[in-house]
Amino acid sequence: MVRSAATTNVILDDWFGRLRGKWHEIPGDVDGERLSSRQLATLTDDRLVACWESIRNAERSRWEMRGWYHTLYQPLLTSARVLDYGSGFGLDALSWAQAGASVTCADIVAENLRVLERLARALGLHHVCFLHIEDLSSLCALEDESFDVIWAQGSLHHAPFDFMKQEVACLVPKLRIGGRWIQLAYPRERWVRDGAVPFARWGVNTDGEGTPWAEWYDLPKVLSLLAPRRFDPVLAFNFHDDDFNWFDLLRRS
Numbered sequence: 747m748v749r750s751a752a753t754t755n756v757i758l759d760d761w762f763g764r765l766r767g768k769w770h771e772i773p774g775d776v777d778g779e780r781l782s783s784r785q786l787a788t789l790t791d792d793r794l795v796a797c798w799e800s801i802r803n804a805e806r807s808r809w810e811m812r813g814w815y816h817t818l819y820q821p822l823l824t825s826a827r828v829l830d831y832g833s834g835f836g837l838d839a840l841s842w843a844q845a846g847a848s849v850t851c852a853d854i855v856a857e858n859l860r861v862l863e864r865l866a867r868a869l870g871l872h873h874v875c876f877l878h879i880e881d882l883s884s885l886c887a888l889e890d891e892s893f894d895v896i897w898a899q900g901s902l903h904h905a906p907f908d909f910m911k912q913e914v915a916c917l918v919p920k921l922r923i924g925g926r927w928i929q930l931a932y933p934r935e936r937w938v939r940d941g942a943v944p945f946a947r948w949g950v951n952t953d954g955e956g957t958p959w960a961e962w963y964d965l966p967k968v969l970s971l972l973a974p975r976r977f978d979p980v981l982a983f984n985f986h987d988d989d990f991n992w993f994d995l996l997r998r999s
């Protein structure tokens with residue numbers, strides 16, 4: 747089938763809309779309940795900061811989750827220009843900003859970014875920038891090759907590969923040659939363990955009700971997502987009993 751630009755845009759818009767229905771929910775929970783940026787928006791600044799600090803510190807203290815990579819990457823990112831793509835509650839983004847990185851937080855959910863803007867101000871992080879991804883043209887606001895690191899933790903495997911390929915094609919040029927693409931995804935082994943269900947159903951297993959899609963990635967699939975740009979793997983491995991995988995790739999072209 748030949749798809750016109752208009753048809754493609756309808757498909758893209760539809761996916762962004764479906765994703766927004768879910769992802770005001772932010773990773774990190776209080777008393778077993780997932781947080782929503784809609785609830786967080788009702789907190790005072792002091793309570794918002796206390797909530798962010800307690801979740802960030804709890805997640806960082808779990809070595810097998812965020813602990814290892816905060817220890818590994820924080821010193822490397824201190825003076826880097828970082829685009830956190832799908833920044834959620836900023837558990838990584840604002841930590842890197844506190845460590846001295848120049849951080850841009852991008853997200854498809856405006857409420858998430860509004861919460862982060864308030865948090866950044868309350869934490870005295872006045873150099874953090876914010877970008878709402880309304881559609882792919884929103885990425886035009888970013889200059890090409892203006893980032894040392896594109897950091898995408900859990901944001902690029904919740905829509906079909908063909909959709910992600912179009913989004914990533916707009917995103918990769920923002921990374922300088924020699925810069926690092928750092929992505930957390932879900933491995934094939936987890937999908938097999940969960941019964942190899944269709945991706946349209948797997949999202950509910952991995953991230954709960956309302957998750958429209960979850961798709962596994964391995965290194966060849968991530969490299970094909972990024973193609974025709976070439977990347978060399980610095981690190982690529984599964985962790986946390988194959989629940990997650992990690993791709994740290996260096997941009998070559």
Ligand SMILES: C[S@@+](CC[C@H](N)C(=O)[O-])C[C@H]1O[C@@H](n2cnc3c(N)ncnc32)[C@H](O)[C@@H]1O
Binds near residue numbers: 838854901
């Ligand atoms: C699982 S959360 C991860 C949040 C954060 N990166 C973290 O590590 O806690 C996924 C985030 O990615 C955003 N997201 C989901 N799909 C996206 C897409 N196609 N493009 C950009 N952001 C997306 C969501 O709005 C949400 O903030």
